[in-house]
Amino acid sequence: MFSKTNTTPLPWIAFAIFTLLSFAIPSAVQSSPRVVHVFVALADNQHQAIVPVPPALGNGSDPQRNLYWGAAFGVKTFFKSSDEWQLLFSGRGPKGAILDRCVFKNRNEDVYLVADAYQGSEIKLAVTDFLSAAAGLTSENIHVKVNSADVSIAAGGAADVLGYVGHDAFMDFQIPPIAGAKGHKPRRTIILACASRAFFSPYIQQTGAEPLLWTTGLMAPEAYTLKRLSMAGSPTKTTKRSVTARRRPTTNTRSAALAPR
Secondary structure (H helix, E strand, O other), rough: OOOOOOOOOHHHHHHHHHHHHHHOOOOOOOOOOOOEEEEEOOOOOOOOEEEEOOOOOOOOHHHHOOOOOOOOOOOOHHOOOOOOOEEEEEEEEOOOOOEEEEEEEEOOOOEEEEEEEHHHHHHHHHHHHHHHOOOOOOEEEEEEEEEEEEEEEEEEEEOEEEEOOOOOHHHHHOOOOOOOOOOOOOEEEEEEEOOHHHHHHHHHHHHHOEEEEOOOOOOOOOOHHHHOOOOOOOOOOOOOOOEEEOOEEEEEEHHHHOOOO
């Protein structure tokens, strides 16, 4: 999946993170915790039009070893190994297609991350659920324990930031637009997929959400980007950014024609 010809060492991720964080306001000024809900479509050699990765990494039914979830830079492994985040819950999700759900809390800020690992063959459901949440049509209260105290956090369409991680599904298929409306608080989106701005833009516009970050070229949707961006994006002040990916790009049968800018 990764190109071996691109050796450009430019730290585009660090630049994007610095820019976004410069607009963030410490979460201490918020009256309620900030929640980031991420929808991860597991890499799948069989059911997605990606350049095949090693079988263990590309088994969309095995989240614990999957490239986007259980591998070193997968969402679960990367956040679980971070000293800044505490794993509060890990288990099956509320739908059969969600093979694993994790809930993390930042140790220094009142920020929660909900991450759902969708079976690779259910990538259409993953992007549909992501866009439905971005439109504010779905909401979910998740109960977790923090230092022996019961805490309820608002996820789905009630979250502050909605994220999608995985193959750019709209290179392969389309779904009906999902219309949303402005809510009592902004809904912002992060889309870590190849050329996500070009393919997701019409859908995000329909949802009424605001893009916090998306990409203009090929990229590896790995968790080091998500980790920093989960702390960016204040409810009262932010900026829209599109990022040209230059580090470890991924390719597939259609994205190979989309050279990074």
